[in-house]
Amino acid sequence: MTAPRILVVDDEADIRGLLSEILAEEGYEVEVAADAASARKAAAREEPDLVLLDIWMPDMDGISLLREWGDKRALRCPVVMLSGHGTVETAIEATRLGAFDFVEKPLSIAKLLRTTERALDAGRRRHKAQRALIPPLVAPVGKSRLMQRLREQVQQVAASDAPVLLSGEPGTGREAFARYLHSLGNRSAGPFVAVSCAGLDDANAAARLRGQVSDGKVEPGYYKQARGGTLFLGGLDDLTAQAQRVLLADLEQRGWQHPGTGEVVPFNARFVSAAPPRHDGPAGGLRRDLLAHLEVVSIRIPPLREYAEDVPDLLRIYVDRLVDEEGMPFRRFSVAAQNRLRNCPWPGNVRELRNLVQRVLIMGGPEEIGLEEIERHLVAQQAPDEPLVKQDLLALPLRAAREQFERAYLLQQLMLCNGKVGLLAKRVGMERTHLYRKLRSLGVDFRQITED
Numbered sequence: 001m002t003a004p005r006i007l008v009v010d011d012e013a014d015i016r017g018l019l020s021e022i023l024a025e026e027g028y029e030v031e032v033a034a035d036a037a038s039a040r041k042a043a044a045r046e047e048p049d050l051v052l053l054d055i056w057m058p059d060m061d062g063i064s065l066l067r068e069w070g071d072k073r074a075l076r077c078p079v080v081m082l083s084g085h086g087t088v089e090t091a092i093e094a095t096r097l098g099a100f101d102f103v104e105k106p107l108s109i110a111k112l113l114r115t116t117e118r119a120l121d122a123g124r125r126r127h128k129a130q131r132a133l134i135p136p137l138v139a140p141v142g143k144s145r146l147m148q149r150l151r152e153q154v155q156q157v158a159a160s161d162a163p164v165l166l167s168g169e170p171g172t173g174r175e176a177f178a179r180y181l182h183s184l185g186n187r188s189a190g191p192f193v194a195v196s197c198a199g200l201d202d203a204n205a206a207a208r209l210r211g212q213v214s215d216g217k218v219e220p221g222y223y224k225q226a227r228g229g230t231l232f233l234g235g236l237d238d239l240t241a242q243a244q245r246v247l248l249a250d251l252e253q254r255g256w257q258h259p260g261t262g263e264v265v266p267f268n269a270r271f272v273s274a275a276p277p278r279h280d281g282p283a284g285g286l287r288r289d290l291l292a293h294l295e296v297v298s299i300r301i302p303p304l305r306e307y308a309e310d311v312p313d314l315l316r317i318y319v320d321r322l323v324d325e326e327g328m329p330f331r332r333f334s335v336a337a338q339n340r341l342r343n344c345p346w347p348g349n350v351r352e353l354r355n356l357v358q359r360v361l362i363m364g365g366p367e368e369i370g371l372e373e374i375e376r377h378l379v380a381q382q383a384p385d386e387p388l389v390k391q392d393l394l395a396l397p398l399r400a401a402r403e404q405f406e407r408a409y410l411l412q413q414l415m416l417c418n419g420k421v422g423l424l425a426k427r428v429g430m431e432r433t434h435l436y437r438k439l440r441s442l443g444v445d446f447r448q449i450t451e452d
Contacts, residue, residue, distance in 0.1 A: 004120050005029045009039040010054040036060035047228050050119050055083040066097045076189050078119040141317050142310035158184035163271040163294050168301030171351030174274035182230040190229025195222050198238040205243035210256040218260040226269035236275040244287050251293040304346040312338045318357040328361040336371040407442040
């Protein structure tokens with residue numbers, strides 16, 4: 001377990017040295033600052049677990065700095081005020097601005113250590129309470145055994161800071177799982193910064209990740225924006241070769257070069273990434289050395305068709321969300337409609353399901369959404385080479401569904417046989433002459449498959 005980090009802010013060098021020595025002996029990690037400017041930089045670099053803040057300092061008094069941190073919401077940890085000239089009014093003002101306690105100088109070491117322990121304990125309880133208040137829609141929905149196991153897996157991984165790769169088809173909710181992982185982790189009080197890797201190209205990758213200097217000011221990059229929280233890289237397979245090189249260079253040195261000073265700033269964010277299945281194949285083009293950094297832990301996000309029993313729960317959740325957040329009229333799905341949607345292949349996964357719910361509510365109608373209405377919305381729009389498991393055969397008449405199934409089935413079997421009809425006949429248990437006629441009637445050109 002990481003030792004609590006305490007920032008001591010006092011303009012007296014003797015006090016800083018004394019407190020640093022005593023707190024270090026108690027097992028705390030200590031950083032010191034002599035004035036408000038140094039304190040700002042230290043807190044911005046890495047937020048401490050507790051600040052011991054002197055009131056009377058030369059550049060800015062501690063009360064003003066505490067107010068500044070509160071106004072900007074730049075500090076979430078407890079603050080204990082220190083003063084050798086304390087008054088009741090000062091103590092009241094400090095408490096009003098959010099200070100945890102007020103300790104007078106000359107310092108009683110025993111009292112200071114008790115106050116430090118109480119403040120850290122209060123900070124831990126507040127952090128735990130914040131983690132417990134996970135919005136219901138952050139936690140993935142589903143009562144199926146598959147989703148229960150997946151939630152348990154995410155909960156186990158959340159306890160560490162190890163980089164996580166979420167693999168799954170587009171639309172499976174990989175970012176939603178990343179947010180759930182973030183909400184359960186030690187960095188839940190920090191920011192969640194979502195980055196679309198498609199927006200990182202050869203020209204802008206370095207500036208967007210590391211930051212850049214513009215008009216004499218440093219514009220923070222994604223690394224800095226995610227400080228103390230989680231950096232989510234969505235769509236790793238969209239990274240260009242140059243963007244991969246930039247990201248890999250930073251991961252290997254465990255930090256990035258500050259655009260203003262040139263110093264290497266250590267990472268202070270957890271990396272969570274998303275990629276499609278078989279992301280390291282030739283089509284993906286992702287460097288294996290880059291994946292070695294980002295895939296310390298791998299979690300597979302399943303397609304919706306693998307937990308179709310959760311579709312009714314998802315329908316209710318999306319209806320409630322759209323009604324509450326967008327003011328759409330309430331409608332409910334009939335049992336027949338729910339059962340029909342449970343048997344859809346959902347090639348677009350939960351994203352496609354949500355779009356259908358939104359479309360149904362926008363179009364309006366009676367409160368109950370019936371089977372006929374659902375059938376009208378389920379228009380088959382599949383590519384010819386769509387895998388058979390993703391084809392919605394129930395949306396077609398029997399003859400068309402049978403022909404579509406037979407064509408997809410024989411095409412895929414023929415490819416496994418390298419276009420050899422003789423092998424195909426044995427594999428599928430058909431007489432060869434009859435098989436030739438079947439292939440011609442379905443428009444399957446086995447000669448083309450052989451050439452390919």
